[in-house]
Structures are given as C-alpha cells and as structure tokens.
Amino acid sequence: MNVGDLLDARVLGPDGVPLGVVVDVRLALETRDEPDDGPGGREDREDREDSEDRKDSEHDAALSSRARRDAVGGAVVLGLLVGPRRAGSYHGYERTQVRSPWPVPQIVRRLHRGTYLVRWQDVAAVDDGAAAGAGGWSVRLAPGYAELPPELG
Amino acid sequence: MKKVFAAALGILTAIGGFVDIGDLVTNAVVGSRFGMSLVWVVVVGVVGICLFASMAGRVTAVSGRATFEIIRERLGPRAAGANLVASFAINLLTLTAEIGGIALALHLASSVEPRLWIPVAGLAVWLVLWRVKFQIMENVAGLMGLLLVGFAVALFLLGPDWGELLRQAVPPSPPGTEHPASYWYYAVALFGAAMTPYEVFFFSSGAVEERWTAKDLSTNRVNVLVGFPLGGLLSVAIAACAAVVLLPAGIEVSSLSQIVLPVAQAGGVLLLALVIVGIVAATFGAALETALSSGYTVAQYLGWSWGKFRRPARAARFHLTMIVALLLGVGILMTSVDPIAVTEMSVVFSAVALPLTYVPILVVANDPEYMGEHVNGRVVNALGTVYLVIVVVAAVAAIPLMIATGAGS
C-alpha cells in the first residue's frame, strides 16, 4: 500500500455511505537531537564557499531565521484527513495559520470546509478497487469512528 | 570593496539582462504604432517583475528551494506537470526567438544570411553553457548588453519634442488611428514581455548557482530595484526612438533593421555599431538564460541534479535537456519561420502563462515553514494581490484579444 493509493480514495462510512475523499495522510515523525554539525544540503553548499568574511555568529543568525529542519527517524501513520469533496491539493492552508496572500487562503479554506481527521485505527478496510465496477481505491471506516479536528499541532 | 563591486556588477547585469528580443521588438512595434501611449504598461511591468523577482530570489535564498521545486511541491504532480509542459513550451518559444534575434543582429552586422548564423549561434550558446563559469557568463553578457544604452543616447541626440512625447504618454489613450482592441492586445504583449516567466526561473535558480543565503537578501533587493527599472528605462527609450522617427513616417516595424534606424539617424555609424553589439549581447544573454531555464524547470520538477556550478557529468540530465532544447530551437528556426513572428508569439503566450508561475511564488513567500522570519510583509502582500489580479486579467484576455485583432493588426 502506498500513500498515493490512499490519496483521493473514496471514503465510505461503516454502512457504506460515501463520506468524501482522503485529502491527506497524517504521519508522526520521530525526531532526534543531534550535534550541531548536521550534514545537509544548504549547510554543505555554504561550507564550500570561501567565506573568510563571514563570522560564525552571522552564520548562526542566518540559520535560526531559516525554515524548520529536523533530524528524523521512523514515520508512523496516524490517520487520514477526510474532506467532503474532491477539491484538489490543500496548498497547506487548511491546517496552518497562514492568512496571506488574500484571497488565496480564504478561497482554499472555503473549498475545504468540513475536513476532519480519522485515526488510522478507525479505518476498517482499504480496497484497491480491483473488483469489477469498484472504481478505484476506497477506504471504509470502522463503526464508532471519531471525526477529529484537522489542525496540525 | 569587493562587495560594492559585486553589487554594481549585479545591477549592471540586471539592466543588460532585462532587455531581450521580446522587449526590443515589442517596444519598437508599439512605439511605431502607438507612440508613447503604452509606456504605462512598461511601468506596471517593471514594478511587477521587481516584486516577483525579488520575492523568488528571497524564497530561494532563505529556503534553498528554486521556483519550480516550489511549484511542484505546492500544486502537486498533476497541476505542476501541466504547468511544466506549458512553461517549457513557452520557454522553448522564447529561446527560439532569442537565437533568431542573435542571427538577425549578426545579419545586420555582416550581411551574411541569418540562416547561416542560426546554427553558429546555437552552437555558441551551447559552448558557453557547457564550459563557462556562471558568474562570468552572466557578467559578460550583461555588461555588453549595457551597450543598449545607445538607444537612450540616440533619443537625446534626436532632440525630440519632449512635451509631445509626454502628451502621448499621459494620460494614456490609444491614438485615434488605431482600434482599441489592438491597443489592449499590445498592452498585454508588452506586459508579457516585461514579466516573462523565464526571468523568474532564471533569477531564482541563479540564486542557487551563486549560493545565496539569507545574508544576500540586501544584494538581491538592490539588484532588482535598480537593475530592472533601469532596464525598463531602456525599453521606454527604444519605444521613444521608434515613436520619434518611425511613427511620423508611417513605418510599421516588422524587422530588426527598422528598429536600429533611429539610432543610425541620431548617432551615425559608431552608435549604430555599439547598439548592434548590444543587441547581439542582450539576445545572446537571454538565449543563455532561456536555455538554462528550460533545464531548470524540467530538472526541478523531476528532482534531478541541476546547475551550472556542477560539472556537466554531475548534472547529466540537466545538460541533456538544454542540448535538446537548443536543438529544437535551432530546428524550428531552420524551417525559415520569421524570428520576429516567433518573438511576438512568445511574449503573448508568456502573458497567458504568468499566473502559473507567480501565484505559487506568492503563496510560498507567505509560508513560515519555508521562509521562517522572512515571510512577505504587508506592503509586499498588498502589491502581490494587486498583481495577482492584473496577471490573471492579462492571462485571460491575451488569447481572445489575439483572435479578435488577428495578432494585433
């Protein structure tokens, strides 16, 4: 089973009622501490530079202003994000606090209103749609599944 | 001192790099038909390209991710794939136009048929891409492209009636002899020429080539804010030269030779020679940039190793893509299609493709996961939203206007 199979799969309730589609797969990534000489793309590029005039403090300041970057270990499936309609990619707006540039996030949020998280334990079956007339991948939820808020922690 | 020099060089390069065959042809055509009445579009275009080029440069410097990686990441494989096909096709069209421009300019200099120059130009472009260091390539083409200042010199030597030029420009309105649809068609073409998407692909990927980090943001800002507006002034000078000399004579610009006539009239053989060298350098520089952009877009979408700072063998598929693009461009030109016609097509289709490039940049420039503390400020976002609307309107209007006016007649 691949993540790509689950994405955009139809979501069915325990009784087979269509509920929407899978818009994303939520994972928990193990993160690790590490000594500050981490190997990595950008740092490496910088190291190759002849940077006599670049002070170390400057270097650190530049790093802290950068985007988040973690040393990671295993990735475990937590659940599926279910959206009531097929509205394409999220662009990240639904689950974050970003509100600019107007009006893009507002439109995307509107399209994705009503999205919720279902725990992986509450997924009863994943069908690859190989059976005749099944029409692609579908996911069936277990009885008593819970609709959890979709926001990222 | 070294830093000042680097900034100065960057600015000069931006000026030289801003004017390409699309700007040359479109501005001259517009000047000869509409006088100065479309200058406002150049101003709008320059502000737009400043806004988005600096945004793309900032995103890349801070996150390390170039524009097309971001487009793929934000739009997903399907929409970004469609975007890639469109961008690559337009980029190829622009590359074709630039190589044709080199050949036409060399034809002016030598009388040797353009058809003979086309393979030579293609080969020369490839050799530079294959061998020459990125900074040297950029600086030499940019500095020599600066000779296009000859158009501004020519304008002063022509001693035009400045008041009349100003009257044509403000308030903007189409001349009575022209249909409003034609006026708006050329407005869109001029906007497309000023904001060609390849400039953003090149600018952001160039930031990786030159290993920019968050510390280079001020250089980025200065390059953009000085270079592009001065490039815009050159565009206006080209249009003004055509408006002063060609418009009153009833000349419709359809070839590169007509574009340089005002320069010869004003400055004689010497200025003419300098401007022709400038045109060769500017189109050559733009051919390099568009060829690189074709490699950048494909490699970034598919995650290949790319960049001129690597040995060609360490970015094999990237170099192969550029070779294929160059061969295609040369092949298209060898069917003896008119490079000027290709140029006009390329700027209009650029206008159509603008939202595909600029919307994802604007979105990512607001994402703290990418940008940390360097997310867009309020003013930039307000401007960005205004341009979002302009860009979408221009894109939607481009094709209907092209059909309605029969490509501007």
Place this chain on the structure above:
Amino acid sequence: MTHGPRIVDARLHLLSRQVLDVDGEPVSTVDDLELRGPDGSEARAGQEAHVAAILVGPALVTRLFGGRAPTSRMPRIAWDDVGHLGTAVELAVSSDGLDADWVEHWVRERLVERIPGGRHDPEGDR
C-alpha cells in the same frame, strides 16, 4: 535521545519534495511513499503502519495517469536512509550508491561524459 514526534501530513510535507543526498546533491523528488506493517509485512488497514520507502520515477507516472505498477519493482529509497526533513528530504547516504538514481548514472556515463569537457569543473580556473 528523542523528543516528541513531529506531526506532518504526507501530501503537504513530503510528497513532491526534493530529495537531496548527504552531499546536498539532488536525487529525485518524493513521488510516492510506500507503507508497510511491522517487520516489513504488507500494511493493513487499522493496524500499525509506517513509511518504509520513498518511491521515485515510475511512481510519478502512475500517480499522474493512474494504473498500477508492481510496487516491488519500483525504484525506491529506504526510509532508513532519510536523515533530515526540512524544505527538502535529506538523505544520510550518497546518491552514487542508490539504485534509484540509475537514469542519471546512465545518461552521465553513456552520453555526457563522452562529450569533450563533460567532466570539466566550471568553477575551476582551467
């Protein structure tokens, strides 16, 4: 030592991201992620599952146009090789040892290295 897990959404934070090797060389994009159960068994609905590998290349084709290739034959990068997650997925291994990068190696050895100057370092003086 580990701290709390980082919660990510696959499409939002992983799919279509650039994969870099340990030297910062681009390898591919994340075209798909393979899920497996404990001990590498087939992943099952509702039961513990983790990301086993990044799928590249043909996985893009199937995601674009549908259809299905046997997962076991797809070029893959083991998730164990992943070192860091930032704006890109950074591996802890070199791309030279990755089977997933075979097309690049093929183009390099069969074509680009055979053109004179193919190994020339453009940043070098000569």
Place this chain on the structure above:
Amino acid sequence: MAGLRGLGRVVAGGVGGALALAALGGCVASRQEPGQATAAVADALAEAGSAAQTTRIAVELLSRGRLTGPVADTTLLDQLRVLDDADAALTTLVPPDAASSAHRADGLAAVGDVTDVVVAAREWVAVRSGGDLGAGPAGAGELLDDLDQAAGAVDEALAAAGGP
C-alpha cells in the same frame, strides 16, 4: 506578422472575437464582402507605404554616411520581403465587385513601383559598399525622387481604397 495583418483586418473589420472563425472562413475565395476586400487592399498598401518610407530613411542615412553597408542592405532586403507579402496579399485577393477590382489593380501597380525602386536602391547600396556591378545605378538624389513618386502612387491608391 505581415502576413497576419490582412487577415487580422478582415477579422477586426466586421465581427468580434466570437465570430472570428466565421470571418476566417470568409477569407477563402469569393465570399468576401466588398468592405473587407477594400480593407485588405488598404492593408497591403499600408505595408507598401511603410516599406517605401523605410527605404527612404535607409538611402538618406547611407548617403550621409550614417549607416553601414550591411545594415542598409539588410534593411532593404527586409523591405523587399514586406513588399512581397503585400504583393501576395493583393494577388490572391478575389475582388467581389468592379470597384474592389480596380482598387486591387491600382494597388498592385503601386506595390510594383515601390518594389522597383527598392531593387534599384539595393543595387546602389551594393555599388557604394564596394561591390562591382558594372554600370552604376542612379545616385541617391534620383533614388529619393523615384521613391517619392512611388510612395505618392501608394498614397493615391490608399486614398482610393479608403485607407487612413
């Protein structure tokens, strides 16, 4: 581009973008409206006028030593191409009525006049640039006179065809 102009005028002349396809069909042979035919003639003549003016500037500049031989030669060559397009546009036009037919005949003659002068000008450029073509063609002054005459014919034909 030049080739698109005639077509474009036809399209823009009567109908909007929605009817563009119908108008494209209208270009084909005999279904042309009289107004469209006249507009097509005017369009071709405007191109010829532009070519004549461009040639005039090039000859003047070269005679004053402000233009190089190659640029002058290329300029004239480009104008011959424009004239060729104009000629082709007129030749292939099927006039719907006698008036259009007369406009077309005048137009063809005017375009031919301009073409003759541009050809002569090219010869003159070649001699000045050191090429040896034997008998020297007319001087710049004479060329400019001829150009004025040819341009005048274009203007007359244009006025008759209702051009600007």
